[in-house]
Amino acid sequence: MKIVVDQVKCQNHGLCAISAPANFALDTDGKLQYHESFNEENIDDIEDAVDSCPLQAITLSRDAA
Ligand code: SF4
Numbered sequence: 001m002k003i004v005v006d007q008v009k010c011q012n013h014g015l016c017a018i019s020a021p022a023n024f025a026l027d028t029d030g031k032l033q034y035h036e037s038f039n040e041e042n043i044d045d046i047e048d049a050v051d052s053c054p055l056q057a058i059t060l061s062r063d064a065a
Helices: 015-019 040-052
Strands: 002-005 024-026 032-034 058-061
Touching (some): 015 024, 015 032, 040 058
Antiparallel strands (some): 024 032
């Protein structure tokens, strides 16, 4: 499973970085950076991030190896 952020929808609010700071962060330019892969123990935080995104830009893809 991997994290996918729709870069067209994302407006770099950073709410996901508050919910799941291990996986999402805003860089010094205020642009979202994230890790596609994640540790299963962070799944609750990541699901919170998915829910917190006002633009519904974050999805979890089960296609990843
Ligand atoms: S909360 Fe959504 S819109 Fe905001 S930075 Fe994260 S993915 Fe982008």
